[in-house]
Amino acid sequence: MTSETNTSKGFSIQGWYRNLARDERSVVISYSMIILIIIAGATFITPNFASPNFLTQQLRIASFLGIIAAGQMAVILTGNIDLSIPWTLNLAAVVATSVAAGQNENLAFGVGAAIAIGLIVGLVNGVGVAYLRIPSMVLTLGVNAVLKGITVVYTGSAPQFQQTPEILSKVATEILFGFLPFAVIIWALVSLLQYLVLSRSGLGRKTYAVGNNEIASYLSGVKTPRVLIMVFVLSGVLNALAGLMLAGNAGRSFNEMGDPYLLPAIAAVVVGGTSILGGSGKYVGTIAGVIIIRLLDGALNIVQVSPAAKDVTFGLVILAMLFLYGRAEKVRE
Amino acid sequence: MEKELKEKIPLLEASLVSKRFGNTIALNEATLVCQPGSIHALVGENGAGKSTLIKIVAGVVTPDSGMIKIEGHESTIQSPADAARKGIVPVFQELSLLSDLTVAENIFIVNPPRNQFGLINRSKLKEQTEALCAGLGIEHLDPNALIGELPLAQRQLVEIAKALSHDPKLLILDEGTSALSVQDVEVVFRMIRRIRDQGRSVIFISHRMSEVEEIADTLTIFRDGEDVGSFPMGTVSHEEMVRLMIGRNLDQVFPPKPAPAQEREAMLKVEGLSWDPKLHDINLTVGKGEIVGLGGLDGQGQGELLFALFGVLRGVKGNIRVDGQRVKIQSPSIAASKKIGMALIPEDRKTEGLILPMSIGSNAVLTVIDRLLSQFGLVDRSKESKTIKKMVEQMQVKLESNNAPVRSLSGGNQQKVVIGKWLLTEAQIYLLHDPTRGIDVGTKQEIYQLMRQLADDGASILFFSTELSELVGMCDRVLVLYEGRIFRELVNDQINEEEIVSAALGLNSTRQES
């Protein structure tokens, strides 16, 4: 799906841009947006905004959202949505910290338990959508409510160990060599995996196909239920991983720790140029979407605007990006 | 004197209208003149441009060029609502009814009767509907039934009643009678004759020639986006009409059939296949190297039969044997597996055959993507591009780039991609659902050649077509379906249009069940 540009008649930026497909244009737009935010931040807020230190910290914090958005994007590509993010990651974090009980040597069990939870949640969501044909929006909403119930019962019925083992905290917070946060390495690994899955693997091709036209995919011999289950499992596992990282970041697990990540995750995917209807969007765009959301937040934090102005700005930026992408489509039609 | 002059002004005059969809020219400077007080039939093969022209007249499609005059006044028709204001009301093949609303609500959706508070007056709505139906001769239609609860034929009657409730100057019926029984067609014909007698007009499109001859006063023939002749009814012979519609000599089109074979080895054998209520006790065999046609009127279960074989339908009874082995096909992925080797060219290439926004290459390899993986489970890109190249060359797809969306291709080239992606699977059994519908003559020829080539190479083909000439020209045997059963099997010189048509209508003078 890479585009070939006609270079025989010389190169011009407009010509190059015009030759791009819609999803490629949105990648260009979203990365331009990042540069714009950094320049604007450095010019109008503080020169520090463009400093490596600041950006490194922002990237570290962005990795948590980045891991969630990676899973959410795969689900959205199939034309579905996963609203069970908050309590999947919450339950995974709570169980992991209590299994590990603050001991580094138990961490492996905690991680295993968390991943298993993500896997099971993904399977339930996937089977419900693929075979029972329950609209994903309400199914994952219901699953989220049940997971919340399980978490509350689990955390409330007996004393739990909520502190994370030291290693986990280090993974989430440590910055290697002064510029490379460990969390970013994990996000990069997840991104590499997700890029390979979506752009290079058979599953990825089928994911785009199902998102564009499930019937034609099914009639072409694609095992569409399997594709749907796989993307939900992927999302579940990545949510669990994000739960671990967030617990490590805070030093402990706590209830409602996932709630602030649901809507930003969807926003990041869409701001990164993925169509909410499914079937189109590039993974590199989602990375940009995550960074945009993070940098906006960071910038508004520095200027210490009121939470009110922050919310309004977020909404306006999402709308603006949508209009930019929407216009791109109009021109082509 | 003045009155006479007025009557000579055509109700509708569409001149030199052109319309392109992507690379396909749907209409090429077509002209249609419709006089008041007439029933004007449009005939032509599928894709000849009739539907596009009336969609333009009805405000659904905007023309690229051309002029439209209504009662002598030049006008542009901006939307269906605008057309309705100008007195043009269409009844389309794709129903415009809302299945969650009642019959009465559907009919009077634009202007329902209201009480003094501005709210819909339900009892008056019911009365008006009953009065309208009674006036039109439609009986036993419950105004409060939901459209979704009604059988297709009744929905079609509601659709026509709805159109007539607007008191149109020009009523357009696009295949408006195709779902109706003989009695219901009579009801509709009475309605439109009355419209004509009131000095208004009807444009009538039907693929049933007998209906056209019974009802129309004037006839315009379309071919390849152009109007190729317009006559008062009864002034041209059947042969002449057919010649104008196809514009070529029939027997040149199809590749030569091989001599009738002795005993063929059975590739696909179906025993006692049923799927209530559409299919009953279907028994058929397709031999290796054989093209078996499926004939019959639209909607006699042919599409369901292909879907049943391909694993799309649930609750299918009966046995299917492939190459002697009994198989259970519960999904298209099983049907397409190497073990069974089936391929389906579905009815609607835009929604079922292709993924329009995706590239030609991605569409082509979708059926074989699992065979293109390298050892790490990733798609081997060089293998992929070789595969795409192979398909493009084999099918002679005319394209600018493999990466262009398949939507950008013409209809014929799109269909080539649909067929090509299945050739890549090296399937042995091909189920074809009207594969040449709406595509240009040249591509049709190529598809015919390809089908014969496949058969000669040993593949088995089950071929459903709505075009009689194709069945006659291509098939080694023809099975005619009627109400979900195989009504007749035609072999050798029985394969001609008369036999197929009479069997399709359920007539059986020379009954010889096999």
Place this chain on the structure above:
Amino acid sequence: MVSKMNSGQRPGIRRLIFRHFRVLIAFAIMFALMGVTASLNKRFFTPAVITSTSNQSMTLIFAGAAQTSVVITGGIDLSVGSIISMCNSLASALFIEPADGEPVNIANIIFVVVTVLLAGAGAGLINGLIVVYGRLQPIIVTLATSSIFSGIALFLRPRPGGYVPRIYGDILTRRVGQLLPENAFGAEPMGLMAFLENVFDFIPASFIFLLLVLLVVWIPFRRSRLGLWVYAVGSNEGAAYMSGVNVNFAKVSAYVLGGLFAGIGGLFLTAQTLTGDANTGAVFTLQSIAIVVLGGTSLFGGSGGVAGTIAAAIALRFIPNILFFARVNPLQQPLWEGAVILLAVAAGASRIFTVRNRLDTMR
């Protein structure tokens, strides 16, 4: 066949049940849970308990009505909760506390109510205009506007608090009997008067308020041509357009109606909490989607209505009551709520096993 035309039709009552099956299920669940609650709580049928149950359901009911209006068009509104927050914050910012000894300023209360309703409807109008004329997906548009509306809420009420007149809260949340002037039925009511006094003492004012809203807003909408058009658009937008329906107008109107209902929800929440809080509405967004589905409105649009949504909202309110009186550990309450939602949602999927063409499940 003309003579067989009646074959597809069902007689009145059976047809009605068949048509509104999912709404009836919602009512059945509501009455079942009400029965369980009443059997566990001997004091259920006392004025106080009934009134508090009604009050606790009411904001969710209006949030559900707001969501229903939009879902009927086949859209979705993720900004319902934020509009409720915004309206609650706006109300708390506009009420003027009278100086000591001064009477409550009635004109101010009316002004607040009207302004808040306009703000709610205006928020819906913005949603509708962006969705229709921006040609963007409702889910993502309302996600963005939800952020904007909650920002406005925070601007109006950065910290919880603010003044809300006591009398305003009383009018909406007490019992009708308590609101009537003393001795309305005579000093020592007898016979019919005594009976009436008892009846009115039983009826929550919030219930009357709900009936009033339905009578003034929902029923006229449902029975107007506009209402018909909104259902038509949700049923099949293309066919509605072909039929001459003003699709854009119908869609925008549905969003405006949704905003109006959310505004009413904000007004009620203000009466109930007697304070302003910019975060108070957030929980209602996802809950409203759940009860819309439980109430039998299809997420694909075209069918359903607020009746089922109301039943579903009330049913959901009974769950904590039941758990309380069944002496279930309060910690289990969210789990049971979640389980009921999930089960009800999954039950709606049972029809899948009757679909015989697998492609039909994918359309």
